[in-house]
Amino acid sequence: MGKKEGKSVAFANVKGGTGKTTTCVNVAGYLAKRGNQVLVVDFDPQGNATSGLGIDGRCLQYSMYDAFLSQCQGYSGVPITKVILETDIENLHIAPSVLNLGVAPMLLQDTKDKTGILQRILEPVQRFYDYILIDVPSDAGLFLFNSLRATEQIVVPIDPGIFSWESLEHLKAYCYDLVQNKGHRIKDWTIVLNKTVSQTSQSRKSSQLNPSDEIESSLQERSDPVFVVPYSVLVYRSQQEGLPISHYTNKASKIGKAYAAIATHLTRVSNFTEIPDKEPSF
Template sequence: MAKTIAFANLKGGTGKTTICINIAGCLTLINRTSRVLVVDFDPQANATSGLGIDENSLENSIYDVVLNQFQEYQGVPITQAIVETQIENIHLVPSELNLAAASILMQQCKDKVGILNRILTPIKSYYDYILIDVPSDTGLFMLNSLRATDEAVIPIDSSVFSIEALEKFQIYCQDIQEMTGHKINRFTVVLNRYIKSRTGASQSKKSSKNSISEEIEEGVKRMSYPLFKIPESLLVYRSQQEGMPISHISSTNQIVKNYMEIANYLSEVN
């Protein structure tokens, strides 16, 4: 059965989509036979464009798959929405803006938190990993994503609100467990766009100051989460333009090594 991993945070702008796509790429390098499915469960559809798929050319998307859960609407099973990407063994369930309207229908469902889990169950035996790109809100898209996942990767950035958002996310997941009985097995924090302090040769240790990234890093360590760091890199923007994971553009770059470290950790049986 596929290991299902949600990339989520209550705070926006932390690089969830970028990290999701690049972890997908690295997982296919760790094991060339691994089959990875990225589920774009965000109406902004950034994971869709980030993997080189034009949402305007789609026949079906996750929106149509959600509609299929309601008898009065004509949708499609998830197998008809899966598309191949430029990367061998990375498939995608694409998204589109219409998905935002699906939340109105989801509100009417008896088990409205378990919709995505029901959608994914029939294909879990086909894939080794299912990665869910989750929007930054506390609504049904995030609730469904966390209900459907085995573990969560929580990207954070170097801002004063990161630790606060991380604490709130932990409470949010506890609420989901109390409400549904579903427990997320593992949480992994990724500090994105990490900037290390630059201490000049003439500066003493006393006069040097930690960067904001390093201060956030210390805060996360006190919370006892597994923590990985991704440095700022122009290669990220190049990969977004080309619609491919960084690992398949420049495999020797340091940032790829950072991503590979995370992917290796996530591939371990927990």
Template sequence: MRDSKIITFAHYKGGTGKTTSCINIAGALAKEGHKVLVIDLDPQGNATSGLGINNQKLETHMLHIMDRKELMTSIILKTNFENLHIAPTNHNLSMANIKTYDGKSEALILTNAIKEIKEYYDFILIDTPPSHGHFIINGLIAADEIVMVLDVGVFSLESLSIFNESFFDFFKKLDLNLNISMALVTKSNDTSLPWKRNYGKEIQADVERYLNKPVFTLPYSEDIFISQAAGKPLSHHNPKSKIAKKYKEIAKKLSVEITAL
């Protein structure tokens, strides 16, 4: 049986680069020959469209999983990229009928749904929406590892402790740990800014100190825009670009343990 690794990309803030990181790391892992599934748990459906799937034309999708109406095997689609599959989503996911998290079972919907397909994949990457709600909780609980995705800003470090405090009690109640294995600081060198100082490096050092885990920076890059407009991961659109190489390096770091097994 395959020993799959489930990695959730998370932060409660929007626009930090969670989806961008999820799909580009997925592409890099798939290109290295790993079997990869991306689970799109954000009603915006950006991971779905970012991997070239029209999210307006889906018959079955993650809503049916979160409402416990379908099995993962009936919603997963192949993408145009070898070894890379997607459990797609569109805006309908926001109508999922999960009411509260006072019961353990609602928080474990995704964890339970994944069980039947886990053995087919080396990596399952989960993209979560910016919130404190149902979907992020399900994504965090299903994860073996959490990748925090932060943007460059004065509030970055503050947001890390808010994240920890928001979910800590909930996880403790379920007797689970928040296993943050690395952090990414995106758009770390915004060249449009009038000052020269590289705040990305400073924030990287602060986050490293706070988490005591590896922290990678991702430079601002036009290639992100171009590859997303083409519906392709950088690994398959412009693998020679600087940002593609960065994501490849991060994918390698995430895959070290699994290939060493």
């Protein structure tokens, strides 16, 4: 393989169940379909990106747990090159995860620079890929900090609820902390409003906005790029088959177009918007 740019993107939110893994896997599918070499790094002990790409976590020789151990002082592990697997999808590789990754942070007492572990793990393979997509757990600690330090670009899937505003603020606070403590700045921040439902006939009649629409219009007023992904049964069906939607069906769908648009955005971002440059207001 030749030398690549190796752009890393973290799919992150401190809030759980907002669609991080689903967005990561589906965007990866469209990037790979367009001929990009893509690595999905499953950095979540739940291993959902692993199964979402058709890999059985019970049959793994090595996983991100072993790659993590390779960076823990006093433990031996393996380099990520031994962890990475091909998937059934052309151009798409996975660094799979298993549940014991969850205990890895407890083994770090003698390790220096604990938040730079993922960055160090990825360094040797960065040049082999056009895109490295990191599926981050809904964790507010070590996994999140490591993921943010390994990238300058994040995609934040949110659900259409009031708590989502809080989670956005929390994430921005983390980013601010990274700038302050490590001099590392997240330069592009893309929001994905996930699982939106269209306005009900009742609310149309009463000309009231439903919560999804209300949140969408509030998000549009901000400077961050916002993409809307509709609810779709295709998510369930494709995950059942261990495939991204791009490879599950050739039929055009609203949700497929939404993920393809996010993939296009990630390929186009070159003039980063600088965020956050001031302390959050809480």
